[in-house]
Amino acid sequence: MTALRIKPALLQLHSIVGLTAALILSLIGLTGAIMSFEDEIQAGLNAALAHVAPRAEAPLAPAALIARLQADPDIGKVSAITLSRDPAAAVRVRFARNTDGGRPSSLLVDPYDGRVLGEPRGEEFFATVRRLHRWLLLPGDGNGAGRQITGAAALGLVVLLITGVVLRWPRRATSAKAWLKPQFGLGGRGLHRSLHSVVGTWVLPVYLIMALTGLSYSYAWYKDGLTWLLAPAATPMPGKAARGRSEADTQAKPLALDLVWATLRDQVGDRFAVMQLTLPAGAGTMVRVRTWPSEGHDGRRDEFRIDGTTGRLTTAERYADGTFGERVLARILDIHRGSILGWPGQLLFMLAAALMPLFAVTGVLLYLSRRRLRRRAPQPTVQLVPGE
Known part of the structure; x- marks a missing residue:
């Protein structure tokens, strides 16, 4: 199949996916931009x-x-x-x-x-924005349809990025000007096309990172695939099965948090900036503890599980001991929002996310203008040969 036949098919695919996912992607982008500096905003408010x-x-x-x-x-x-x-x-x-x-x-x-x-202050607001970003506020939260819809939108974004690059591939592919310089002197359809394609090229790497990392929060098969690719030797944490049996079969027992604290002091001492203790739900006895080396709650954390009745350390997962792939998996959220690059990365990802509605608007305008041009195109005339 020649390029002349491929590009119209890709344009059709690009248009269908874009029109279908435009509203969802715009919503995801705007809510993601709002949450980019959530920790800093809440720290300032409180x-x-x-x-x-x-x-x-x-x-x-x-x-x-x-x-x-x-x-x-x-x-x-x-x-x-x-x-x-x-x-x-x-x-x-x-x-x-x-x-x-x-x-x-x-x-x-x-x-x-x-x-x-x-x-x-601000906690309920950001909790609502997060549910909107991840699950569209649909019933069931992570177990409902919203998770599948946002996952499908992320897959659609990958399709849009790939087809968009192919469709706008310039004749001078090595020219940075052809790829990156918008034509603000144009008007109407020309301006819309320039904004849609050139600005899209600017943010393409960011959107690709967002989509590929965001998919791990929507699909278990995708997350399992990432784990297999980046940390093939990873196995379920020791004691996980035993913990499940303990929590399911044991009656509720009083927790000896003083023993838990003593174990933590022995394991961590003062080598942390922030510590979070999560108590077991129901009749469980396992206390989960996370420690961070700095005030920012990023993926560089150590995690411990301690029996709340005996103070016995069950598992200890230290970030510094992980392989490169395990560290990448631990920081998947930091990669998703750009914070792994510090505040400049957060700002870059925030601006890119906030630009998502631009592509929805310009994409719709380009689609409508194509429809108008097709309707105005002169119909071919049929000339009969004498005797037919």
Whole structure:
């Protein structure tokens, strides 16, 4: 098949996929841009509320802090606490879901006496934006149709990127000007085409990274394939099966969080900036602990699982001990949003995500203009030969 036959077919495919996914991709792009600096925005909104006056005495241990909170009948069941080594930082406490499926708002707590400081600002807003970004606010959240729709949109974006490059391949393919210089002097269809193709070339690498990493959050087969490719020797964490049996077959037991804390101090000491303890749900006994070397919650974290009744360390996964592929998998979210490159990468990815509606609008305008041009094209006349 010649190029003259391939390009019309690719244009048709590009148009169909673009028109189908335009709205979803625009929504995903805008919500992703909003979340790009979520941590920094929330830190600014809660700067005063999350600050406490350092004291001479040591902060409460997690067991004592949780006990004081649970003594208040108006406070729900604690599901996780996040504490900092900064003596002036408040502790963030999350709660388990209610019987109706809703989750109470987090609380900021004084680490020295357990006094509730208030609810962090902006949390509910960003939680809603995140659900919109990942699941389109459809019922079922990660188990509903929204996850499949956003995954299909990410696959569609890959198709758009590939067909878009082929369709605009210039005769002078080695010319940077032909690829990267927009023609702002044009108007109408010419300007729309220039913006759609040239700006699309600018952001193509970013969109490709976003799509290929985002697919791991939608499809288990894709995530398994990435794991096989990057970390073929990876196996399920030791103790995972045993943990499942323990949580399913054992009646609820009181947690000895003082033993958990002692094990953590032995394993981690003061070699962390932020620590998050997630308590087991239901009748489980396994406490999950994550530690970060810096204030930013990125993929460079160590993770431990400790039996909450005995304090026995079950698993320890340290980022520094992982292979290159395992580190890439651990930082897939940082790659997805560009934060692996620091704040310049975050800014670049944010701007690229915010530009997504531009391609939806210009793509629709180009499609409509093609339809008009086809309708205006003169129909071929039929001339009869004498005697026919």
